[in-house]
Amino acid sequence: MGAGVLILLIICGVAFAGGGIILSWAIAKRSTNLVKGEPYECGIPTSGTSWIQFNVGYYLFALIFLVFDVELVFMYPWAVVVKSVGMVGLVEIVIFMFILFMGLLYAYRKGALKWM
Amino acid sequence: MLLMQIDWFFLVEKLSLITTILLISLAIAAYATWAERKVSAIMQDRIGPSRAGIFGLLQPLADGGKLFFKEEIIPTNANKFIFIFGPCLFMTTALMTSAVIPWGPSFEFAGHTVSLQVADINIGMLFVFGVVSLGVYGIMLGGWASNNKFSLLSSIRAASQAISYELAMGLSLIALLMLTGSLSLREIVDQQHGFWNDGYFTWNFFKQPLGFFIFLVCAFAELNRAPFDLPEADSELNMGYHLEYSSMKLGLYLFAEYINMFISSAVMSVLFFGGYNYPGMDWVSANLPAWVFTFSCVSVFFIKIIAFILFFMFIRWTLPRFRYDQLMKLGWKSLIPLALVNMLITGGVILWLTK
Amino acid sequence: MDLFEAIFWFLTAMAIGSALGVILSRNPINSVLFLIATFFAISGHYILMNAQFLAIVNIIVYAGAIMVLFLFVIMLMNLNADVEPQKSRLVQFAGIISGGILFLLILAALRDMKAAGVIEKTATDIGLMKNLGKTLFQNYVFPFEISSVLFLSAMIGAMVIGKKETLVIDKN
Numbered sequence: 001m002g003a004g005v006l007i008l009l010i011i012c013g014v015a016f017a018g019g020g021i022i023l024s025w026a027i028a029k030r031s032t033n034l035v036k037g038e039p040y041e042c043g044i045p046t047s048g049t050s051w052i053q054f055n056v057g058y059y060l061f062a063l064i065f066l067v068f069d070v071e072l073v074f075m076y077p078w079a080v081v082v083k084s085v086g087m088v089g090l091v092e093i094v095i096f097m098f099i100l101f102m103g104l105l106y107a108y109r110k111g112a113l114k115w116m
Numbered sequence: 117m118l119l120m121q122i123d124w125f126f127l128v129e130k131l132s133l134i135t136t137i138l139l140i141s142l143a144i145a146a147y148a149t150w151a152e153r154k155v156s157a158i159m160q161d162r163i164g165p166s167r168a169g170i171f172g173l174l175q176p177l178a179d180g181g182k183l184f185f186k187e188e189i190i191p192t193n194a195n196k197f198i199f200i201f202g203p204c205l206f207m208t209t210a211l212m213t214s215a216v217i218p219w220g221p222s223f224e225f226a227g228h229t230v231s232l233q234v235a236d237i238n239i240g241m242l243f244v245f246g247v248v249s250l251g252v253y254g255i256m257l258g259g260w261a262s263n264n265k266f267s268l269l270s271s272i273r274a275a276s277q278a279i280s281y282e283l284a285m286g287l288s289l290i291a292l293l294m295l296t297g298s299l300s301l302r303e304i305v306d307q308q309h310g311f312w313n314d315g316y317f318t319w320n321f322f323k324q325p326l327g328f329f330i331f332l333v334c335a336f337a338e339l340n341r342a343p344f345d346l347p348e349a350d351s352e353l354n355m356g357y358h359l360e361y362s363s364m365k366l367g368l369y370l371f372a373e374y375i376n377m378f379i380s381s382a383v384m385s386v387l388f389f390g391g392y393n394y395p396g397m398d399w400v401s402a403n404l405p406a407w408v409f410t411f412s413c414v415s416v417f418f419i420k421i422i423a424f425i426l427f428f429m430f431i432r433w434t435l436p437r438f439r440y441d442q443l444m445k446l447g448w449k450s451l452i453p454l455a456l457v458n459m460l461i462t463g464g465v466i467l468w469l470t471k
Numbered sequence: 472m473d474l475f476e477a478i479f480w481f482l483t484a485m486a487i488g489s490a491l492g493v494i495l496s497r498n499p500i501n502s503v504l505f506l507i508a509t510f511f512a513i514s515g516h517y518i519l520m521n522a523q524f525l526a527i528v529n530i531i532v533y534a535g536a537i538m539v540l541f542l543f544v545i546m547l548m549n550l551n552a553d554v555e556p557q558k559s560r561l562v563q564f565a566g567i568i569s570g571g572i573l574f575l576l577i578l579a580a581l582r583d584m585k586a587a588g589v590i591e592k593t594a595t596d597i598g599l600m601k602n603l604g605k606t607l608f609q610n611y612v613f614p615f616e617i618s619s620v621l622f623l624s625a626m627i628g629a630m631v632i633g634k635k636e637t638l639v640i641d642k643n
Binding site for chain 2: 498500501504507523524527528530531534535536538539542543599600
């Protein structure tokens, strides 16, 4: 039943957000012209397109994050049963983390964690 | 046929609870803006808002009402659907986390047990974590759809920052999870019952101080609060991801940020500071009427939340902003190794104690 | 038709509809949004099967992490609707062949499947975290450790590719 209530909450949240936007759309004054629709760049005329390529560093961090996120997901079941699985589980996790830590170390040595 | 299966009392109970929580979140978010201005004013030896009402108490209403009447501008080159979708998503994810927070102990009402928790799902902590990981979409999509260089840069920054600190946050949660053995927030609160038991504090903060510290820093980063407010660094990016937004869509972004702050304060007090538990609650529950007990529990919980919100504000007006490389360095080279060490130590200690 | 079934069919329609949206929408960002909706529908199915842990992990890892990566890639490559790159004939041909093979595989798998009842109503607790943890750390230790090597190789691969790209950008 818990999940059903979550759906109820999502509906309430969307109704609230959408209601605010619709209400302000209904009562606010509007006028458009060409200049108003331009992207704001501190007043000077816009130059070039805004959907530009950006630093690859962001992408690299996202990739490393992905690997660690999956690792994290593996650790949650362990954390729940840590008492019943005992020392064996801890050793398993230490080996698991040691292998992944080498990856982090590699990234560190390669300078991937250094922000450009 | 379909309608027969629904427990109508249950539905009404949950719906009224959700509505109450939404309204309280909104009220707290609105007055958090007022409190932020007052706090900053006091810390900088100014007066702050003082014109609307006594102590400027009506200021949030004036600000909120103003937003409805503001002109709505959608940039010509923006992706219209995503431009509107972004703030809605941000607001919805901000409200979603409130579902699993136990706001107070269950009580009897008209023969039914009313639970002051919207949904007691047994993976509550992971649910919080999942919603936090979705929260970045609102910023990312809104910033991208604006078709503005500042917004785009800001949204990429926000996403990158959020994912970097999510890892340390998850690791500190794992250490906590080893202690509790359960992901249900209701159960975590029940385990921290009272204040003192078996010769030690029951609150998780006293068992996981380092974990709490890591979680707190990560919460600051996830909330884009100073000193981690790089996505909306006004001296570098004007306004950040909501630069092109106006009217109520801007309002949704601003409100959702404060709601996020409110909810994460609630999560922190549930996970580490005992939620609605307080010293001497057993005496109150035994000697005073049931409604006094429930009311006192809920009030204590809200006092804890407000204390956290004020703490967020004090930090904001005390510390300067990080540089982006410093932020990344702190996240990846300090917090993640620290959280890993914390996790291993916790695991070792737990196994040593249970032997 | 009870409530359970109604939710099941709603989620199924949502999953298939948004999966179609992924391949039919012209704008890659819309595709990503549809893909997120698909993941949500699948998570809903997991919850119906009482596998809450899988459901939330599906959201955290796929909708939370991989999709951020996708958005980064799309933003990084600056793929917009009007500048969609024209693929060469060879690539199109290869795509048709590999897609056809996959389709054939799915058909073959479906053919052997028995027509069981539509919905598994007896909710099992095999997907709950405690059981999962015990199974993983007692019966499947070796595959678990091997998976870390897989992660390691993925991480190193990412680093090698990513670092090379920076060099190219630096030259320009």
